[in-house]
Amino acid sequence: MRDVSLLAGVSISTVSHVLNETRPVPEATRTRVLAAISASGYMPNTLARSLKRAETRTLGLAIGDIANPYFTEVVDAVEEVARARGYTVILTDNGESAEREMPGLRVLVGRRVDGLILAPSAEGGAEAVNYALHHKIPLVQIDRTASEGCDYVVAANAEGARRLVAHLAALGHRRIGMLTGLPGLSSTHERIAGYRTALDEAGLPFDPALTAEGQFSPEPARRATHALLAIADPPSALFASNNLMTLGAMRAFSERGLAVPGDIALAAFDDFAWADLFQPRLTTVAQPCRRIGELAVTLLLERMAAPELPPRRLRLPVELRHRESCGCTPGAAAIP
Amino acid sequence: MRDVSLLAGVSISTVSHVLNETRPVPEATRTRVLAAISASGYMPNTLARSLKRAETRTLGLAIGDIANPYFTEVVDAVEEVARARGYTVILTDNGESAEREMPGLRVLVGRRVDGLILAPSAEGGAEAVNYALHHKIPLVQIDRTASEGCDYVVAANAEGARRLVAHLAALGHRRIGMLTGLPGLSSTHERIAGYRTALDEAGLPFDPALTAEGQFSPEPARRATHALLAIADPPSALFASNNLMTLGAMRAFSERGLAVPGDIALAAFDDFAWADLFQPRLTTVAQPCRRIGELAVTLLLERMAAPELPPRRLRLPVELRHRESCGCTPGAAAIP
DNA sequence: CGCCGGGTCGCAAACGTTTCCACGAACCGT
DNA sequence: ACGGTTCGTGGAAACGTTTGCGACCCGGCG
Numbered sequence: 199m200r201d202v203s204l205l206a207g208v209s210i211s212t213v214s215h216v217l218n219e220t221r222p223v224p225e226a227t228r229t230r231v232l233a234a235i236s237a238s239g240y241m242p243n244t245l246a247r248s249l250k251r252a253e254t255r256t257l258g259l260a261i262g263d264i265a266n267p268y269f270t271e272v273v274d275a276v277e278e279v280a281r282a283r284g285y286t287v288i289l290t291d292n293g294e295s296a297e298r299e300m301p302g303l304r305v306l307v308g309r310r311v312d313g314l315i316l317a318p319s320a321e322g323g324a325e326a327v328n329y330a331l332h333h334k335i336p337l338v339q340i341d342r343t344a345s346e347g348c349d350y351v352v353a354a355n356a357e358g359a360r361r362l363v364a365h366l367a368a369l370g371h372r373r374i375g376m377l378t379g380l381p382g383l384s385s386t387h388e389r390i391a392g393y394r395t396a397l398d399e400a401g402l403p404f405d406p407a408l409t410a411e412g413q414f415s416p417e418p419a420r421r422a423t424h425a426l427l428a429i430a431d432p433p434s435a436l437f438a439s440n441n442l443m444t445l446g447a448m449r450a451f452s453e454r455g456l457a458v459p460g461d462i463a464l465a466a467f468d469d470f471a472w473a474d475l476f477q478p479r480l481t482t483v484a485q486p487c488r489r490i491g492e493l494a495v496t497l498l499l500e501r502m503a504a505p506e507l508p509p510r511r512l513r514l515p516v517e518l519r520h521r522e523s524c525g526c527t528p529g530a531a532a533i534p
Numbered sequence: 535m536r537d538v539s540l541l542a543g544v545s546i547s548t549v550s551h552v553l554n555e556t557r558p559v560p561e562a563t564r565t566r567v568l569a570a571i572s573a574s575g576y577m578p579n580t581l582a583r584s585l586k587r588a589e590t591r592t593l594g595l596a597i598g599d600i601a602n603p604y605f606t607e608v609v610d611a612v613e614e615v616a617r618a619r620g621y622t623v624i625l626t627d628n629g630e631s632a633e634r635e636m637p638g639l640r641v642l643v644g645r646r647v648d649g650l651i652l653a654p655s656a657e658g659g660a661e662a663v664n665y666a667l668h669h670k671i672p673l674v675q676i677d678r679t680a681s682e683g684c685d686y687v688v689a690a691n692a693e694g695a696r697r698l699v700a701h702l703a704a705l706g707h708r709r710i711g712m713l714t715g716l717p718g719l720s721s722t723h724e725r726i727a728g729y730r731t732a733l734d735e736a737g738l739p740f741d742p743a744l745t746a747e748g749q750f751s752p753e754p755a756r757r758a759t760h761a762l763l764a765i766a767d768p769p770s771a772l773f774a775s776n777n778l779m780t781l782g783a784m785r786a787f788s789e790r791g792l793a794v795p796g797d798i799a800l801a802a803f804d805d806f807a808w809a810d811l812f813q814p815r816l817t818t819v820a821q822p823c824r825r826i827g828e829l830a831v832t833l834l835l836e837r838m839a840a841p842e843l844p845p846r847r848l849r850l851p852v853e854l855r856h857r858e859s860c861g862c863t864p865g866a867a868a869i870p
Numbered sequence: 871c872g873c874c875g876g877g878t879c880g881c882a883a884a885c886g887t888t889t890c891c892a893c894g895a896a897c898c899g900t
Numbered sequence: 901a902c903g904g905t906t907c908g909t910g911g912a913a914a915c916g917t918t919t920g921c922g923a924c925c926c927g928g929c930g
Contacts, residue, residue, distance in 0.1 A: 199916065209880045214918060221919095224878070241669070244644045245590070246916035249581045249885050264610050267603075274600050277627055286641055289625055291613055305622055308580045333577070416807075448811045471752075475784045477813040535886065545910045550888060557889095560908070582886035585915050 199240065206234035217242065248310065257287045257498065258306035258314040260326075262294040262341075266414075267441060267470045268487055269317070272340065275491030276315060283499060285312070294380060294414070296322025300329065307333050313498045318344035320382030336501040340494050342384040349501060351493045351512040355385050355467075358483040358516040359392025359439065360399075362465040365481075366435045367400035369525050371463060374402070375426045375433030377412035377419050377443045386414075389439040389467060408433055412443040419446025420453075427454060427462075434462060435524075441468035444480070459525035469519050478522035486514050535576065542570035553578065584646065593623045593834065594642035594650040596662075598630040598677075602750075603777060603806045604823055605653070608676065611827030612651060619835060621648070630716060630750075632658025636665070643669050649834040654680035656718030672837040676830050678720040679847075685837060687829045687848040691721050691803075694819040694852035695728025695775065696735075698801040701817075702771045703736035705861050707799060710738070711762045711769030713748035713755050713779045722750070725775040725803060744769055748779040755782025756789075763790060763798075770798060771860075777804035780816070795861035805855050814858035822850050 203210045208227060215221045216231045223231075234240075248254040257280050261269045273289065280287045288309065290302035299322045306314060307329075313336040318326050323344030330337045331348065339350035366374050376393050379386035390409070397404050410426050412419030419438065423446060426433060438444040444466040451458060458464050458478060466473075469484035497510055520526065539546045544563060551557045552567045559567075570576075584590040593616050597605045609625065616623045624647065626638035635655045639662055642650060649672040654662050659680030666673045667684065675686035702710050712729050715722035726745070733740050746762050748755030755774065759782060762769060774780040780802040787794060794800050794814060802809075805820030833846055856862065 210917085211880060211882095211919075212878085215879090218918080221879095222877080227878085239668075241640075241644055243585070243646065243916050245581050245585045245646060246885085247918075249579070249585055249887090249916085250918045252885075254581070264613070265606060270601060270606050274627065277600070277625065281626075286624060286645065288622060289613065290617075290622075291610065304577075308577055309622065310579065310581060332575075445807060445811065452811065471781060472808045475781065475788065476808075476811065546887085547889080547910060547912095548908090551909095554888080557909095558907080563908085579886050582915085583888075585886080585917090586888045588915075 199242070201238050202231065202234045202240050205238055206231045253312050254310050255285050256309065256311045257285050257495070258290070258303075258309075258311035258316075258335075259287050260290045260292060260299070260302055260306065260314065261317045262292060262319065264289070264291045268341075268468055268485065271487035272491040272494075275488040276495055279492050279495045283495070285495075292319055294319055296320070296325075299323075299326050303329055307335060311335065313337070313502050315340055315494045315498060317341045320380050323382075334505075336498060336505060338494050338498045338501065340490055342386075344384075346511070347509055349497050349510050349512075351490050351497060351514065352385065353485040353490065354513050354516050355388035356392035356395065358467060358485075358518075359389040359437070360396045361392075361518055362467065362481070362483055363393050363396035363437050364399060365520075365524060366437065366463060366465055367396060367402060369435075369463065371433075371435035372402060373405070373408060373431060373433045374435045374437060376409045376437045377422055377426075377439055377447060378409050379412065379414040379439050379443070381411065383414075386439070393437060393439075412438070412440075412446060414440050415442045416446040416449070419443035420450045421446075423447045423450035424454070427456075435459075436462055436464050438464065438466040441466070441470050444468070444482075448476075458523050463525040464523040466523075469517075473519070474521060476523070480519075481521045481524040481526070482519045483516045484519055485516055489514060535578070537574050538567065538570045538576050541574055542567045589648050590646050591621050592645065592647045593621050593831070594626070594639075594645075594647035594652075594671075595623050596626045596628060596635065596638055596642065596650065597653045598628060598655065600625070600627045604677075604804055604821065607823035608827040608830075611824040612831055615828050615831045619831070621831075628655055630655055632656070632661075635659075635662050639665055643671060647671065649673070649838050651676055651830045651834060653677045656716050659718075670841075672834060672841060674830050674834045674837065676826055678722075680720075682847070683845055685833050685846050685848075687826050687833060687850065688721065689821040689826070690849050690852050691724035692728035692731065694803060694821075694854075695725040695773065696732045697728075697854055698803070698817070698819055699729050699732035699773050700735060701856075701860060702773065702799060702801055703732060703738060705771075705799065707769075707771040708738060709741070709744060709767060709769045709771075711772045712745045713758055713762075713772065713774045713783060714745050715748065715750040715775055715779070717747065719750075722775070729773060729775075748774070748776075748782060750776050751778045752782040752785070755779035756786045757782075759783045759786035760790070763792075771795075772798055772800050774800065774802040777802070777806050780804070780818075784812075794859050799861045800859040802859075805853075809855070810857060812859070816855075817857045817860040817862070818855045819852045820855055821852055825850060 199213055203213045213231055216223050216228050277287050292299040292302050296319045299319045314330050315338055317340050327345045343350045394404055410422035412422045438447045456462050466482045469482040473480040473482055535549055539549045552559050552564050613623050628635040628638050632655045635658045650666050651674055653676050663681045679686045730740055746758035748758045774783045792798050802818045805818040809816040809818055
């Protein structure tokens with residue numbers, strides 16, 4: 199910047215002021231400065247500016263696993279709206295583990311992010327939230343919650359699970375299995391609650407032997423599916439409570455030579471790009487991933503502007519994608 | 535930091551030195567300082583440090599589309615090894631368009647990234663590379679290249695395409711269609727070249743009517759597939775030259791009620807998590823995505839250490855995943 | 871003619887670090 | 901006892917900005 203000021207024959211402060219339009223500067227000098235800027239290939243140093251201004255125009259995004267298409271889409275949306283609002287995002291992936299969560303957070307607060315979007319981990323989530331709050335970093339939780347006292351935007355997990363399982367029950371299935379997620383996550387528990395509600399409503403008993411822990415990822419889900427299928431009175435339908443576990447379940451089916459929905463019906467939480475290309479096409483409930491990301495940024499920006507706002511708790515409706523893996527034929531009526 | 539120094543009864547410089555272990559400080563004062571640090575909840579300001587040190591320990595990662603599983607995996611790997619080496623990564627997604635590429639780059643250099651990993655866009659890639667070089671930012675290209683004069687790590691595109699198409703030809707197909715990628719990308723051209731090589735080697739003529747532009751994404755690929763299937767003498771086999779286009783092709787097949795491989799054989803560039811769950815399972819060639827990401831970081835760090843190194847051009851071998859969409863039966867012999 | 875006000879601008883102090891330089895004390899060998 | 905070396909430490913400049921304060925010049929008004 200000194201180069202520019204010398205080149206334009208003005209002071210450093212004047213250069214700064216034309217850059218930020220922070221005080222009137224006559225057209226003549228303005229153009230002179232602008233010319234000097236482009237002549238010298240000058241590029242403002244964001245670090246110095248952030249240091250002085252005590253704001254970085256950076257948002258932290260700490261998620262569980264970027265390889266999960268759900269998070270991928272959220273990230274994409276967050277990045278897009280943040281960019282539109284003049285913010286850059288720094289991403290950290292904690293691999294759904296508490297050990298990597300805190301170090302990641304520390305990096306983010308060390309870099310002085312102006313705000314934080316966090317998918318709190320199962321074991322460390324509460325600590326992570328407190329840490330951010332303690333450092334006075336505006337925070338919004340996504341996908342799951344570790345604290346009711348602070349903003350979040352999540353999907354209607356219980357309701358989505360309930361509808362899927364209710365549909366399976368309506369089709370006559372009496373033994374409906376469930377692949378459950380990572381214990382300790384609010385989303386896991388809500389989906390289990392939805393499953394049980396549907397069972398209750400259908401007059402079906404809850405049998406713990408019909409649920410198996412798939413940890414929200416493919417390999418555990420594959421093993422869990424095998425286990426479920428090996429019991430004395432195995433399920434005739436399976437509810438996979440996220441996208442990655444659906445993958446594992448289908449691998450297990452294929453390994454056992456089971457046909458869907460003939461041998462076993464399948465309904466899954468989370469839609470994804472390929473879900474309608476399988477034979478049969480997958481019946482799923484889709485989360486509004488992009489919307490979740492967009493709202494998370496919006497909420498965060500609002501909170502940054504008004505830290506004293508009461509906590510906003512957003513629970514977005516999910517959308518049922520009724521296809522054939524549940525056992526219905528292509529033209530079947532919509533699920534009530 | 536001043537707080538800490540006051541609390542510990544030492545000077546600011548001493549605090550800095552215990553923090554960085556940059557000069558010997560006796561155990562007694564050291565512990566006193568450490569105590570003061572944790573007592574005050576002090577967290578070093580990365581910005582000030584970066585400003586002073588003229589390095590940010592930040593890497594820029596500018597990719598085409600984070601929703602593409604290929605890039606997702608690369609991002610994941612890059613993030614992981616960068617973190618292990620003490621670097622943070624800032625991600626920008628240019629949506630495969632030149633208009634968003636330069637602004638994204640400007641943000642990155644404004645934030646003074648220490649190095650850059652770039653998937654150059656089709657139209658703006660060369661300019662982007664020059665821009666980085668002009669600002670003396672160490673750079674490595676991934677996935678495609680806009681400049682031979684600077685490091686890159688890409689896959690063996692031509693070879694992968696050649697092997698897939700050769701296999702289709704060996705199976706007796708005489709009219710093999712191809713969905714081509716975004717024009718202007720080196721990967722697109724290399725895959726086309728591989729396709730033509732295989733045709734030549736099999737003594738098959740190259741018929742332009744058998745190639746259609748799928749732009750590396752689902753919708754265009756779907757339309758392109760329909761177009762290919764509507765010609766007078768349609769292909770009996772299709773080569774989809776990336777993952778997203780495979781999706782589009784399969785949608786088109788399903789819309790036309792075509793069975794794979796009975797009505798049309800399919801072989802695809804890029805493997806992905808669900809590829810072996812389709813009926814039939816997809817025959818693909820897999821890029822070493824994680825390896826690409828890892829090597830990109832490694833090369834970048836090396837170049838940051840030694841800017842004058844001659845350019846390293848890495849072309850990683852691809853791996854054939856021989857399954858059944860090509861028309862082979864499950865136990866078939868490997869592709870030569 | 872003096873004063874006042876507005877329009878232009880520059881100076882210099884911060885922001886929180888790192889790092890060079892130098893200073894005092896203690897200790898060593900002669 | 902004394903110069904020299906080492907050890908432990910502090911002071912202060914610098915990194916590239918932003919911004920409060922005040923200086924200067926000019927025209928117009930009383």
